[in-house]
Amino acid sequence: MFKLNTCFWFAIALIVWNACASQAKSLDDIRAEGPLGWMGISNSRDQKSVKKIAIEEFKEKLGRLQAQQKDIQKILAIQQDSLNYLKKEQNSLMENGMKKIEDLTVSLLERMEKQQKDSQTKMEAQEQEWDKLKIQQEVAKEMSEDIQEKQKKMEDRMETFMNKMEGLHTSLVDRMEKHEKDRQTKTEAQVQLISQPKIEFPDDYEISKEVPEDSEELSTPNRFEKIGSRLFYIERTNKLNWFEAESFCQERGGHLAAFENLAEYNAVRAKIPGFDLYWIGINDQAEEGVFVSSASGEPAPYLNWLRNQPDSAGDEDCVQMFGSTSFNGLNDNICSKKMLFICQADEKIQY
16 A cells, blocks of 8 residues: 555656646747747737737746646645655554564464463373373272282182082081981881880889878889979989880879979979989970970970070970089980980979
C-alpha cells in the first residue's frame, strides 16, 4: 500500500512539472518577439490597433498562468503534505512494525519457553510414570513370587489335608466295620441269651431276697444286701458281658442296678473298693444318647458321668462304674466286654 501511494503522487508531480516547463518556454518566446510579434503585426497602425488586444490577452494569459501557478503551488503543497503524511505513516508503520515484531518476538519467546516448560513437565511426568511402572513391575514380580509361594504352600496343605482325609476315611471305614462287627457280636450275644440254657452258678450263689426286719444288712456275701433304702447284689467274682449280667439279675427277680441319687450312688460305691469295673443297668441301645434304666425303661434318674463322657466311642452303648479306689463316675463302654456287675432287687426305680 505504501509503495502504490508513493508512485501515484510521484506521477502527479511529474505531470505538473512538465506543464510548468512548457508554459515557461512560451513566456520566454513572447518576451523575445515583443508583445505583437507573435501575432504577425508589423506596421505601427496595426500594431497600435492590436496593442490593446494583445495586452488584454496577455493579461488574461498571465492571469491564467498565475492561476495555474497557484494551482501548482497548491498541488505542491498538497504533495508536500502528502509526503509528510507518507513519512509520518512510514515512521508510524516502522514503529508499529518494530513494535509488532518485538511483540511477536516476545510472544514467540514466551510460547517457546512455555512449550519448553510443558515439554519438561511432560518429561518429568513420563519419568515419574516410568518410575511408577518400574515399582509396579517390581511389586508385581514380588507378588507373583509370593503368590507362587502361597500356591505351593496351599498345594502342600491340600496334599496334607487330602492325606488326612484319606486317613480319616480309612479310620471311619475301620470304625464302621468295627461298629458293624460289634453290632453283629451284640446281636449274636442277644441270640445266645435267648437260645442259651440257664446260666449255672455254684450252689453257694443261690440268692435270697428275704431281708430280716430287724437287720440293716445281710452278712452272707452272695445274697442281696440293703444299702440305703433298697436291696442290691454285688457280684465280686464272675465277670459277664452286659447282656449276660442283665439276664443273671432277671433270673434272680431283679435287674442291673440304677441309682436314684448321689447319696445312693456313693453308698453303693463305698461297697466296691478296688479298681474293678462293674456293669450297671443303664444303656442307650434304643436311641443314641438317650440313657434309660433297664429296670423301668425310663430315662435314668441319676447319671454321674466322668469328665468328657459319654463319648460313644466304638459303639459304647452300656454303662459301667468304677471301684471306689479308682475313678469316681460313670462311663459308657462296649456291651460285649466282660465285667463284674451290680443288681437291684426291684423292677423299678422308685422316684
